[in-house]
Amino acid sequence: MKEITVPAAPDSVETVTAFVNEQLDAIRCPLPVRTQVDIAVDEVFSNIVRYAYGPEKGTATVRADVTDEPLSMTITFIDRGKPYNPLTTAAPDTTLPARQRRIGGLGVFILKNTMDDIAYEYRDGMNILTIRKMF
Amino acid sequence: MTINFEKNGTTLTAKPEGRLDSVTSPEFGQCLEPEMNGMTEVIIDLEKVEYVSSGGLRVLLTVQQEMEDREGTMKVIHVNPQIMQIFDMVGFLDVFTVE
Numbered sequence: 166m167k168e169i170t171v172p173a174a175p176d177s178v179e180t181v182t183a184f185v186n187e188q189l190d191a192i193r194c195p196l197p198v199r200t201q202v203d204i205a206v207d208e209v210f211s212n213i214v215r216y217a218y219g220p221e222k223g224t225a226t227v228r229a230d231v232t233d234e235p236l237s238m239t240i241t242f243i244d245r246g247k248p249y250n251p252l253t254t255a256a257p258d259t260t261l262p263a264r265q266r267r268i269g270g271l272g273v274f275i276l277k278n279t280m281d282d283i284a285y286e287y288r289d290g291m292n293i294l295t296i297r298k299m300f
Numbered sequence: 301m302t303i304n305f306e307k308n309g310t311t312l313t314a315k316p317e318g319r320l321d322s323v324t325s326p327e328f329g330q331c332l333e334p335e336m337n338g339m340t341e342v343i344i345d346l347e348k349v350e351y352v353s354s355g356g357l358r359v360l361l362t363v364q365q366e367m368e369d370r371e372g373t374m375k376v377i378h379v380n381p382q383i384m385q386i387f388d389m390v391g392f393l394d395v396f397t398v399e
Binding site for chain 1: 319321322323350351352353354355357358361364365368381382385386389390391394395396
């Protein structure tokens with residue numbers, strides 16, 4: 166298990182993505198899977214910055230665990246911001262024409278459609294969101 | 301982020317490089333906005349873009365809506381399979397012209 170703690174600021178997503186990619190590359194993760202994980206990291210991390218901390222400042226810890234059989238990567242995001250469960254976000258209507266489209270909820274929609282498992286819990290003052298992707 | 305702009309008459313081609321994520325997409329949108337003045341066609345060339353997250357989808361949707369407002373067109377070209385999968389997943393293949 167490896168982890169990194171960064172300021173919960175928009176720019177930190179670059180650092181977190183580089184950290185996650187390092188773990189993925191070490192186990193020769195195929196590019197299409199890596200891309201999905203990178204997008205998931207961006208969606209989750211930007212939500213922490215925007216909703217859990219809002220204008221407040223804080224940090225976020227990201228843990229990466231590799232599991233064998235089946236080979237998978239589990240990434241855990243931990244922050245001490247306001248309780249925020251992104252999984253309760255309403256699903257967007259993906260059939261509307263451009264004029265009526267709203268972007269809200271698309272990030273979580275992508276997350277739910279690309280990851281194999283997603284779990285959220287609020288424990289001891291921490292938002293803990295776990296995503297798992299099998300290769 | 302690096303973005304190349306090319307104008308040919310009233311056609312604007314914007315070619316961003318890297319990722320269209322939560323950090324780079326707002327920057328892309330801000331750079332693109334003034335360049336779109338007076339254009340009737342906007343082409344977003346994603347040849348050098350690795351992936352697009354919901355932040356990037358937001359910018360593309362905004363451009364599409366703006367071009368519809370001024371009776372212009374937008375199309376997205378050179379879309380890699382990873383980006384195509386996301387467009388398909390969120391139903392954007394019905395919203396944009398993708399070539």
